[in-house]
Amino acid sequence: MKLRAIVFDAYGTLFDVHSVVLSAGHGIPGDLQALSRLWRQKQLEFTWLRSLMDRYEDFWSITEAALRSAVRLLSIDLTGPQFDKLMQAYLAPAAFADARSALETLHGIPSAILSNGSPTMLNAAVRNSGLESCFAAVISVDRVKTYKPSPRVYALGPETLHVPAEEILFVSSNSWDAAGAKAFGYQVCWCNRAQEKMDDWGFAPDFVVSGLDRISTQ
Amino acid sequence: MKLRAIVFDAYGTLFDVHSVVLSAGHGIPGDLQALSRLWRQKQLEFTWLRSLMDRYEDFWSITEAALRSAVRLLSIDLTGPQFDKLMQAYLAPAAFADARSALETLHGIPSAILSNGSPTMLNAAVRNSGLESCFAAVISVDRVKTYKPSPRVYALGPETLHVPAEEILFVSSNSWDAAGAKAFGYQVCWCNRAQEKMDDWGFAPDFVVSGLDRISTQ
Numbered sequence: 001m002k003l004r005a006i007v008f009d010a011y012g013t014l015f016d017v018h019s020v021v022l023s024a025g026h027g028i029p030g031d032l033q034a035l036s037r038l039w040r041q042k043q044l045e046f047t048w049l050r051s052l053m054d055r056y057e058d059f060w061s062i063t064e065a066a067l068r069s070a071v072r073l074l075s076i077d078l079t080g081p082q083f084d085k086l087m088q089a090y091l092a093p094a095a096f097a098d099a100r101s102a103l104e105t106l107h108g109i110p111s112a113i114l115s116n117g118s119p120t121m122l123n124a125a126v127r128n129s130g131l132e133s134c135f136a137a138v139i140s141v142d143r144v145k146t147y148k149p150s151p152r153v154y155a156l157g158p159e160t161l162h163v164p165a166e167e168i169l170f171v172s173s174n175s176w177d178a179a180g181a182k183a184f185g186y187q188v189c190w191c192n193r194a195q196e197k198m199d200d201w202g203f204a205p206d207f208v209v210s211g212l213d214r215i216s217t218q
Numbered sequence: 219m220k221l222r223a224i225v226f227d228a229y230g231t232l233f234d235v236h237s238v239v240l241s242a243g244h245g246i247p248g249d250l251q252a253l254s255r256l257w258r259q260k261q262l263e264f265t266w267l268r269s270l271m272d273r274y275e276d277f278w279s280i281t282e283a284a285l286r287s288a289v290r291l292l293s294i295d296l297t298g299p300q301f302d303k304l305m306q307a308y309l310a311p312a313a314f315a316d317a318r319s320a321l322e323t324l325h326g327i328p329s330a331i332l333s334n335g336s337p338t339m340l341n342a343a344v345r346n347s348g349l350e351s352c353f354a355a356v357i358s359v360d361r362v363k364t365y366k367p368s369p370r371v372y373a374l375g376p377e378t379l380h381v382p383a384e385e386i387l388f389v390s391s392n393s394w395d396a397a398g399a400k401a402f403g404y405q406v407c408w409c410n411r412a413q414e415k416m417d418d419w420g421f422a423p424d425f426v427v428s429g430l431d432r433i434s435t436q
Contacts (some may be wrong), residue, residue: 016430019261033256042417045266045394046417048263048267048270049266049367049394049397049398051270051366052266052269052270052365052368052398053365053369053397053398053401054368054369055401055419055420055421065417065418068418069415069417069418072415091396146270147270148270149267149270149271150270150272151270151271151272175300176263176267177322179267179271180267180270180271183271183273197287197290199260199264199287199290200286200287201273202273203273206373
């Protein structure tokens with residue numbers, strides 16, 4: 001099948017969500033790895049649950065609520081400035097080392113981001129990582145006020161790029177996101193950075209790579 | 219507000235999901251508490267994700283897939299008969315000790331179950347715990363082919379009981395379920411057995427009790 005565009009997930013795929021606590025967590029007492037994991041888990045749970053409730057709030061609000069929940073659950077004492085510093089760091093997560101090289105080898109194939117992030121968060125993350133020139137479009141779920149893995153979200157890719165889903169390669173490191181994109185109809189590459197095991201969704205990815213620089217469009 | 223009916227969540231509220239591994243896990247090598255926790259977590263995640271994907275499968279299939287996922291993630295070696303025994307035990311989870319006494323004190327107020335469980339699973343659980351006579355209705359999400367916390371699920375309570383949601387007390391031990399029911403419009407009692415912290419959904423329960431026998435309808 002001909003490949004006419006590539007759509008990337010952002011958080012976990014292009015940007016390392018765990019870089020946030022790493023870069024802005026200095027001086028916070030407690031297990032910062034546990035904080036980073038639980039923050040991420042709560043963030044995802046809240047997107048799923050609010051989508052199902054039909055009670056959308058944008059990803060910035062969800063990320064704040066998830067941080068509050070995580071620190072409460074872990075009984076971590078966070079000052080106001082420490083909280084704000086962590087949230088601000090979410091505007092500049094580190095890009096994975098393989099992201100730029102991967103994007104630069106995709107000569108001629110239009111690339112886009114399709115992400116849960118709010119437009120403000122995504123634009124900041126792309127700008128702060130110097131990747132602006134790599135993307136033809138940065139698409140936020142905010143346009144449809146629900147979250148992945150809703151088909152309404154995945155539909156934004158073909159709509160925006162004017163390319164049918166089956167001619168787009170969707171790349172995500174999040175296994176449930178890869179499954180959702182496959183269920184929708186994309187060609188799917190699961191970037192399995194952490195050598196995880198894919199749950200049995202019945203929607204297996206077309207390709208599995210260990211890093212973004214292993215994607216071949218030939 | 220007048221109270222004309224009570225609707226109970228099943229798993230975690232009336233029935234102890236962790237009793238399944240406890241009763242049927244003998245001889246399985248590994249951390250059985252971790253297995254029970256991860257099985258439950260995966261089960262819930264799969265209901266949320268499949269609902270969002272519009273790829274409903276019934277709760278029996280989801281529970282099987284979640285068990286397969288949990289044993290794979292924990293690298294537990296499970297024989298076929300051990301797997302089957304765990305699944306069969308899901309048809310007879312232990313009722314919490316306070317469930318019967320609570321149900322018997324609700325003289326004259328019709329009670330129902332509204333649960334993610336498939337009709338077969340729910341009927342078996344109710345029969346095996348001897349609670350059949352306590353319920354005017356046992357309602358499964360299977361009728362609408364999606365899972366909690368979708369408003370389409372919560373709507374089944376008022377529809378079945380012919381009582382408006384605001385005159386029904388919805389009782390759940392699952393905090394996100396309590397939040398979803400409140401967002402829909404029920405009066406809500408969160409049975410906070412484990413002294414957890416409620417996440418900040420903006421839909422606080424009307425009542426919080428530490429056990430089902432603490433529910434007062436006066």
